[in-house]
Amino acid sequence: MNGRLSSRIDPLNVPLDPDEHTGWKGYDQYRGPTDNADFLSCHVSVLVQGHCPHPPHTHPEEEILMMLAGEADLILPQMPSSDGKRELRLRPGQFVYYPAHFPHTLRAISPQPANYLMFKWLARSSAPDAQLAFGYFDAADSNSSDEDLPEYDSPLLFEGPTGCLRKLHAHVTNLASGSGYEPHADAHDVAIVVLQGEVETLGRRVRPHGLVYYAGGEPHGIRNPGAHPARYVVFEFHGGRVPFLRKVTDPQRWKRKLKAICGLR
Numbered sequence: 001m002n003g004r005l006s007s008r009i010d011p012l013n014v015p016l017d018p019d020e021h022t023g024w025k026g027y028d029q030y031r032g033p034t035d036n037a038d039f040l041s042c043h044v045s046v047l048v049q050g051h052c053p054h055p056p057h058t059h060p061e062e063e064i065l066m067m068l069a070g071e072a073d074l075i076l077p078q079m080p081s082s083d084g085k086r087e088l089r090l091r092p093g094q095f096v097y098y099p100a101h102f103p104h105t106l107r108a109i110s111p112q113p114a115n116y117l118m119f120k121w122l123a124r125s126s127a128p129d130a131q132l133a134f135g136y137f138d139a140a141d142s143n144s145s146d147e148d149l150p151e152y153d154s155p156l157l158f159e160g161p162t163g164c165l166r167k168l169h170a171h172v173t174n175l176a177s178g179s180g181y182e183p184h185a186d187a188h189d190v191a192i193v194v195l196q197g198e199v200e201t202l203g204r205r206v207r208p209h210g211l212v213y214y215a216g217g218e219p220h221g222i223r224n225p226g227a228h229p230a231r232y233v234v235f236e237f238h239g240g241r242v243p244f245l246r247k248v249t250d251p252q253r254w255k256r257k258l259k260a261i262c263g264l265r
Helices: 243-248 251-262
Strands: 008-010 024-032 039-047 062-069 072-075 087-090 094-098 105-108 114-122 135-138 156-160 165-175 180-184 189-196 199-201 204-206 211-214 220-223 230-239
Touching: 008 024, 039 105, 039 189, 062 165, 087 094, 105 114, 135 156
Parallel strands: none
Antiparallel strands: 008 211, 024 039, 039 114, 062 094, 062 114, 072 087, 072 105, 094 135, 156 165, 165 230, 180 220, 189 211, 189 230, 199 204, 199 220
16 A cells, blocks of 8 residues: 555546446546545546446445546445335436445446546544435535625535544535635545636646545645636545544554654665
């Protein structure tokens, strides 16, 4: 596994090219440990109409899956259903949260290949028993015109404890042209997906489908340098252990301290 994740930007050129033989192809973006999780990973996949990447499966990690382009039907054997189909259509800007051990797969249904993003993570948590269940959310839905938008608006999508995290949080931000906020640091990790417009952060501009990751404890700010409003979805990963305990129990931290004491590089 790679070293601790640092703040970064990953541009995405959507639509992506699928594998013509398998009908599916994955593009890894990043993976590594953080101050809030044993590991946090992000990858993007492209799936051709009529194909599934795998049969319904489960795993101990938690996931968020967001559709970027095209459409797919999620196949969810445990989802309550009156018609017995147990399927859910996912369109661009819509996403789902999968708790650990929740059976799932998907099948692309649009002539245009489905391009989708996945965040996956695993962490030790002391979260209470009441935990987030599977959920469906629409980050692309907006009822306001450009003129109606305030300089900064961030409606909540969901928030709550999970099996891995003390808190998983998601909101959409609408950022008017020229607005933003000054650099600051959060204890939690933050992942951003730009949906429309453009933002400037970490010294770079990020356009639609671009990914931003802010590592916990690292300063970051953001502004909209464009002429039109920007819209992006924000995911916050709040670790289950308090920051002091994470530091005390981090073996890599003690290795670094030992090397510093011994004068090693």
